[in-house]
Amino acid sequence: MIKSILKKTFLFFRGDILLKKTNKTPRVIFWHGVDNNPDPLIEAESIDKKAFIKQLNYLEKNYSIIGIDDFHLRYKNNKFIGDEILLTFDDGYRNNLTVLAPILKERNIPYTVFISTKNISEGKLFPTSILRLVIYGSSITNVSIPFLNINLSINKSDDEKKKTYAIINEFIKESSLKDVEIICSQLINNIPENEWDMLVNKYNSVKPLTWDEIREIQKTGCTIGSHCIDHICCHDNQNKEEVKNQIVESKKTIEKELQIDCNYFAFPNGDYTDYAKECVRDAGYKMGFSTKRVRFNYQDNEQLAIPRFSMPFNFDTFKITLNLYPKN
Template sequence: MNLIKSALLGARNCLCASSRQQRLAQLASTGEVPCSVAFYHRVADTVANGWTMSTQQFREHIDYFQSRMTIVDLAEVQWRVREGHSVDQSMSITFDDGYADNMDYAIPLLIERDIPCTYFVTTQNVINGKPFPHDRDAGQPLQPNTVAQIREMSDAGIEIGCHTRRHIDFSNVHSIEHVRSEIIEAKDELEQMIGRPVHYFAFPFGLPAQLTQAAIEIVHEAGFAGFCSAFGAYNHIGNDWFHIRRFHGDPEFERLVNWCTYDTAKARTEPRVQYFLPPAKSFEQTQAMMPSMPVPHITTFGSFHA
């Protein structure tokens, strides 16, 4: 984002600040403040790929969230959406893929500050130690997390989520056996890795094209409590709680502020994702499978040992 565009967006944020605050106050009065979920990939100051942000930028984001929003976990987001009770601005933080560099700064910072986070892992890259295909193809073979690091994060209180076995694009997969392997086998591998249940799934790429009916059905069949997209949207109260909508934790700070102050234009242009699930599991039945995750709640963590 160039300086001119950043300045224009900053000016727009300032001009809209009062009207947005009034709108949020109206939504708060009826318990309908939308929930925000941001996703990140890699936080590091070296060898940047297209999804890397610096440690300083990440710290600025966390400072902003803590000063203006309530930071919650994904279970709390789902509870607010379903129960129709959200009286303040909330933020849930997630990571995708599983980059080793996140252990150097981002994860210790979150645990030091007792901030909830869901860390979505592509299992085969972690197990085999091979770089992600998109980085290898770009000539930047960055190191994924190790199994030991994922276990250490889980033991320290970071929620580990599933991001398939091989970071596949479901829009290009036409074999139901392949879909099942990338979802169900990935969940099994991850649960064996950390010795705990895995409750959430995030679609690689996360655009409407990847959110196929077959894949969502198998996510549901596998017993996940919900799935995450990544096309940029809010979680509106009373909406579909099984589908958790996320936006990019943009390194351009003004774009992040624009999202966090609730841009109604973005809300109006959100893509529609339609799918159908068998009525096998109600929200209460899903929660009964997760006795360690009562709702509503805000998670706090213990000490982290790097």
């Protein structure tokens, strides 16, 4: 309550504009999905359409929205003015086409969607989407993951479910691809097949795009970049050859399916190592993107992990975060 009052007071006196003036720098920001009345727990990756439009109105009024090719050119030539902003969306959710694209197309706003190619090709849900459906959406009162020696009750309260979610989510973020696949499979096994199908259809903002849908979204001013094959976190717990394969082969798949040059890459969860950055460079990407709230510099390796930061859904928090970051 106190924080909310302080934020509103700060914004009443246009503190957000003061932050922008004292923090004049180009920004790269990201969301995941945009949908109509998404469930705040189960569909937490998607911002509500009305809230997004409110944010977009603010961005158009206060910043210069540019496309990713223009961003790269200005970076390469060190020609930023300081009020540029690049809009990006991670994973490749179907609502990027059905809800987001019409909004941005109508306003002629360029944007980039980073996709995980296996999720697109096979319709696979993303690991955290699976986790949220199981923990928050299903009727089960106990979740079992033998691989992690986890057997936890989730029938008492939302707080209990949130704690269970946090425990399993940490394993998903820190594990290798092989282990994540086992965890996801065992998560789904907690639920009867008919209930699982019902959940996926009910909370459909978790569904990824198809290749045909991506070809449609390209027509709306959207640039497609890579987000690995399997949305793996490119940290030290991954096999190096797997990291290389994910970065290289996803680029090849996008180029084959869409008949374009895939020039941009975003690290899932923002995780990367020096080796992963080398893979991005060697694969032939012009730029890679991370998820840090810091200013970028013009060192050669920096363009392989350009900092981005995510946008909060709350409008007051959005205005403060947007203008406060990135920091040195």
